[in-house]
Amino acid sequence: MKVVRTIAELREALRPGHPARACESQDHLGQNPDTASRIGMVPTMGALHEGHLSLLQRARAENDLVILSIFVNPTQFSEASDLDAYPRQEAQDAALAESAGVDVIFAPSAAEMYPAGFATTVSVSGAITETLEGAGRGSSHFDGVATVVAKLLLAALPHRAYFGQKDAQQLRVVQRMVADLGIPTEIVSCATSRDADGLARSSRNVRLSETDRQRALVIPRALAAVSAAAASGETEVVALRTLAEGILAEGSVDPEYLAFVNPESFAPATTVSGTVLCAIAARVGEVRLIDNELLNPPSLPISKEN
Amino acid sequence: MKVVRTIAELREALRPGHPARACESQDHLGQNPDTASRIGMVPTMGALHEGHLSLLQRARAENDLVILSIFVNPTQFSEASDLDAYPRQEAQDAALAESAGVDVIFAPSAAEMYPAGFATTVSVSGAITETLEGAGRGSSHFDGVATVVAKLLLAALPHRAYFGQKDAQQLRVVQRMVADLGIPTEIVSCATSRDADGLARSSRNVRLSETDRQRALVIPRALAAVSAAAASGETEVVALRTLAEGILAEGSVDPEYLAFVNPESFAPATTVSGTVLCAIAARVGEVRLIDNELLNPPSLPISKEN
Incomplete structure (x- = not known):
């Protein structure tokens, strides 16, 4: 299992010939046309629990290469205290990921995702983003979600990306954004994973x-x-x-x-x-x-x- | 030369194994791993003149497959009269494109690009979009440009896309958006093409x-x-x-x-x-x-x- 910190390293870890590598490594193109591998991606904010593991297991079963991304995305937090309190446990996450058969962990810094001069936002308008979580967490929350998921998907161009139904509104925002922009990734919605007492895993x-x-x-x-x-x-x-x-x-x-x-x-x-x-x-x-x-x-x- | 009207047809016209086709035709993947072909794209609003032809010629020289897109994008016009007056001459454009060696013309309808329920906008913030053309044409102009270019690039995932320096601000917005989101396309800026008397071609x-x-x-x-x-x-x-x-x-x-x-x-x-x-x-x-x-x-x- 590789752990990579930059988009360039992530693309380097993909098959030569994969278009996500087009800009970075043109010389490699055509040398190894093994692009038939299916890439599955599970975008997370880390602090992995059994809900994430169920996503990873499904990705492992349905793809040749599995990427786990771990990025606590600051732009989707409206309260600094919530961002600060969000659990971070990368060593433990890496051990769990390896046991789940992950091939590549992509764990970028905020500076890698949002370098100086970054100025682009992906927004979904309408009730999908304005109600419920959008109302409760501020209108910028889903802008943060849509932008970071677009960027994560474009970094790897996976064939499939796996999201839990527990974050139903986030899932719908991602589905809408991916369909509207035509990102060539199938968004797979996965049933909410629950502890034995019924509590949704989080x-x-x-x-x-x-x-x-x-x-x-x-x-x-x-x-x-x-x-x-x-x-x-x-x-x-x-x-x-x-x-x-x-x-x-x-x-x-x-x-x-x-x-x-x-x-x-x-x-x-x-x-x-x-x-x-x-x-x-x-x-x-x-x-x-x-x-x-x-x-x-x-x-x-x-x-x-x- | 093929003329296609839908994103699905455009992807069908690309090589099997190209990730832009991942969702549409999973069964084709791996059957023909000829993905080393370089794809060049020239996004236009049609009404082709010699400036466009110079972009197409450069794309032809630098790539294996050349896509010309023709789409008079309604979301980047602030005045309906300007949109209505914008010249449309697809038959003539197609003849010019064929003479320039274009392989595929992508000429979608507005309903194909913005189907019912479309709700996603790609925005670039700051002086790049707020001054000059952004001030003169309204703040939504460059949202329309960034969104449609993102969607056109993601439809084909070309290795290179060609834009004229004449629309310098548009070029910079596209460069910023592509860099920020990590769209794996090289944006090639091309010198302004001028008539013999010096007037920039438009x-x-x-x-x-x-x-x-x-x-x-x-x-x-x-x-x-x-x-x-x-x-x-x-x-x-x-x-x-x-x-x-x-x-x-x-x-x-x-x-x-x-x-x-x-x-x-x-x-x-x-x-x-x-x-x-x-x-x-x-x-x-x-x-x-x-x-x-x-x-x-x-x-x-x-x-x-x-």
């Missing part, structure tokens, strides 16, 4: 006290309850909201938002006639958690992705 | 009356005079400005701007100690013209690019 979970962790379990319970109710034929979002609010109250969890939206457009939904995304954000103790479920009416098969 | 020139065309010649004359003065040792922008204003006045041309800026940052320059870009925009009759020269002090060699 790098932030390590900051929960044991008491707060128990309280936080009302979040996946509320989501499971509304999902079951929808699958049983409850179509009214008003009723589903009341159900979820009751369960959250059992843990004294006051959600920042409890939203029912169209999973493509993020426009508010009032009935579960097609698939509806139910998303929750809540601060439990000092830690802000998010989680979601895709709700399907009885007439629709259960989504494979969640 | 698709808009056909709309000049004979009288206005004669008046417009003071623009290249003013640029040539300041370039010669700088090369002879005049370093004060105040003096160079007075010289240019005097020549423009001979044609009764009142410039929208006559600017002396750093060619990288577009920050205003007061002395010609290094290379300085002198740029002029002026409306002559109904037609808005732009032109520029790179000025070099006697201590610097003349730039190859202009």
Whole structure:
């Protein structure tokens, strides 16, 4: 397993003949036309947990070369305290990555990603970025996400990149950006990975006290309850909201938002006639958690992705 | 020569194994690993003139496969009348392109480039986009340029793309965007192509009356005079400005701007100690013209690019 710090090194680690290397190493082109290898990429902010490992395992199974990127992207944090508190544990991450069969870790510095004079932003407009996390974390959050993911994908030009459904809105922003710009990467959405008690895996979970962790379990319970109710034929979002609010109250969890939206457009939904995304954000103790479920009416098969 | 209308068709026209085809035709990958071919792209808005032909000839000489894109991009026009008046002559363009050895013309519709739901913008911030053309044409002009060029380059992932120095600010925006996002394409800047009388070639020139065309010649004359003065040792922008204003006045041309800026940052320059870009925009009759020269002090060699 290689650990590389620069885009040039990352491209050097790719097959000769791969267009991501076009500018850097023109002399190599044509010498070894072995470009049939499939490249899978898992972009992360490090602090790897079993959720990340499930993404890496899928990437390993579906590709010839697996790249893990680790970059705590400053431009998507609205609060310096959150950026500072974000866990960093690269040595441990590298050991986990190696055990998961990663070929290349790309762990750039902020100066490598945003050198002096950097002036370009990729933005997605509309409800996808303006509501929920976009409203809660500031409008620049998803600009930061879209820009860094565009740059990471263009650095490696992977055939597939893997994202968790847990960050549903981020996934949708990335899908929209990649489709709109025509980045030739398939965005693979992967089901939310959960601990045995149901809590969605997150790098932030390590900051929960044991008491707060128990309280936080009302979040996946509320989501499971509304999902079951929808699958049983409850179509009214008003009723589903009341159900979820009751369960959250059992843990004294006051959600920042409890939203029912169209999973493509993020426009508010009032009935579960097609698939509806139910998303929750809540601060439990000092830690802000998010989680979601895709709700399907009885007439629709259960989504494979969640 | 092929003429294609969709991104999928364009990618189909590229070599199997080229990553731009990764999503569309995974089954083809590895069957023909002939990816050593160099792809050159010349993005245009059509209405080809000899300036475009010089770009195409250079692309032809330096690459194995040459793509000409023709797309009158609505998002970079601030005035609907200018968009409507922009000349469109695809049959004539295709004949010229074939004579120049173009392999593929990519001529998409606006609906192909911006399908329903399109929501992504690529922006470059700072003086590069806010001054001169950015001030004159509205702040969205260069967002439109950066977004469409990003999308065109990602559609084909060419090794090289060719732009004229005549649109100096556009060239700099594209260079900045491509460097910042890491699009693996070399941006090749090509010297401004001029008619025998010195007028910079532009698709808009056909709309000049004979009288206005004669008046417009003071623009290249003013640029040539300041370039010669700088090369002879005049370093004060105040003096160079007075010289240019005097020549423009001979044609009764009142410039929208006559600017002396750093060619990288577009920050205003007061002395010609290094290379300085002198740029002029002026409306002559109904037609808005732009032109520029790179000025070099006697201590610097003349730039190859202009």
